[in-house]
Amino acid sequence: xxxxxxxxxxxxxxxxxxxxxxxxxxxxxxxxxxxxxxxxxxxxxxxxxxxxxxxxxxxxxxxxxxxxxxxxxxxxxxxxxxxxxxxxxxxxxxxxxxxxxxxxxxxxxxxxxxxxxxxxxxxxxxxxxxxxxxxxxxxxxxxxxxxxxxxxxxxxxxxxxxxxxxxxxxxxxxxxxxxxxxxxxxxxxxxxxxxxxxxxxxxxxxxxxxxxxxxxxxxxxxxxxxxxxxxxxxxxxxxxxxxxxxxxxxxxxx
Numbered sequence: 001x002x003x004x005x006x007x008x009x010x011x012x013x014x015x016x017x018x019x020x021x022x023x024x025x026x027x028x029x030x031x032x033x034x035x036x037x038x039x040x041x042x043x044x045x046x047x048x049x050x051x052x053x054x055x056x057x058x059x060x061x062x063x064x065x066x067x068x069x070x071x072x073x074x075x076x077x078x079x080x081x082x083x084x085x086x087x088x089x090x091x092x093x094x095x096x097x098x099x100x101x102x103x104x105x106x107x108x109x110x111x112x113x114x115x116x117x118x119x120x121x122x123x124x125x126x127x128x129x130x131x132x133x134x135x136x137x138x139x140x141x142x143x144x145x146x147x148x149x150x151x152x153x154x155x156x157x158x159x160x161x162x163x164x165x166x167x168x169x170x171x172x173x174x175x176x177x178x179x180x181x182x183x184x185x186x187x188x189x190x191x192x193x194x195x196x197x198x199x200x201x202x203x204x205x206x207x208x209x210x211x212x213x214x215x216x217x218x219x220x221x222x223x224x225x226x227x228x229x230x231x232x233x234x235x236x237x238x239x240x241x242x243x244x245x246x247x248x249x250x251x252x253x254x
Contacts, residue, residue: 002175002183004201009108009177010242013203016053016105017240017251020112023047024101025254027072031116033093037074040099041085045071048103056102056109056180066223073100073113075225080168080209080217080234081113082224093119096129098236102180109180111205112252113238124212125233128165132210132235135159139188139206140241143248149186149196149204156208157189168209168234170217171226176205176240198243203251207238 005013026047027040048055048071055071068082075083075098076091083089083098091097100113115129135156142151160167167189175182184196188208213232220227228234242249 002196002202003177004199005177005203005242006201010201012106012108013110013177013240013242013251016103016108017110018254019048019051019053019105020101020103020110021252021254023051023103024099024112024114027099027101028114028116031091031097031099031118033091033119035091036087037076037083037085037089037091038087040074041070041072044101051105053103053105056104056111060180068224071101073098075100075234075236077233078228078231080211080226080228081171081236082226084222084224091118094121094125096121096125096233096235098234100236100238108178109176110240110252111176111180111238112240113207113236115235115237127163128210128212128233128235131160131163131165132208133237135188135208135210136206136237136239139208140239140248140250143198143204143241143243145198145200145243145245147198149184149198150190152206153187154190160208160210166211166213166215168211168217169215171209173207173238174205175203177203200243200245202243204241204243205238206241207236209234209236
């Protein structure tokens with residue numbers, strides 16, 4: 001069931017989204033060669049808690065017996081999503097580093113991700129980052145109450161593939177708000193699924209995951225980290241977006 005958010009819930013998500021965006025900006029500042037991913041995670045948790053929030057990812061999946069152990073997902077190079085921060089994972093010049101982060105604030109969730117270049121990166125890596133970021137921006141432009149959600153999916157896929165990259169198909173975006181993952185599932189590619197018509201008050205976590213090579217993926221031995229099947233680079237951008245009568249409102253940008 002798709003949950004339409006009320007005014008109080010939207011107000012909390014707006015405030016939480018601004019806080020989360022500010023946390024991400026602080027994390028970007030320490031994303032540099034020589035830093036370890038656990039240090040980035042520890043800073044994220046401290047900033048979230050100081051702001052009155054609770055990390056959304058830490059402990060997620062506890063019912064499965066394999067809870068996620070960290071505040072951020074820290075994924076490097078061919079890792080797509082859900083990488084686990086570790087002290088011995090050291091960022092190096094030329095890496096691309098994906099930070100995915102979620103927060104519960106005043107009872108409501110927001111979720112976002114960014115891909116950062118660590119120092120100077122290859123031309124292909126920079127193009128991948130830029131195309132992934134722009135695919136999200138172009139997709140968001142298609143969101144409008146009364147229009148099908150598939151307009152977003154089709155535009156993201158077209159933009160990515162036109163630039164020679166591939167869209168991950170086994171991982172998708174989602175509704176967000178009262179819970180971290182709500183209906184609907186939001187693919188970043190056109191499907192034959194029944195159409196979902198956008199309505200005011202929907203909150204969506206939109207997140208293109210784009211690979212330099214094949215769209216196929218594999219799961220690591222930790223049962224969390226997804227990587228590209230061919231070992232090539234992957235980039236990831238995500239924002240929490242509210243559908244309003246005036247168009248899409250991006251909550252996780254400031």
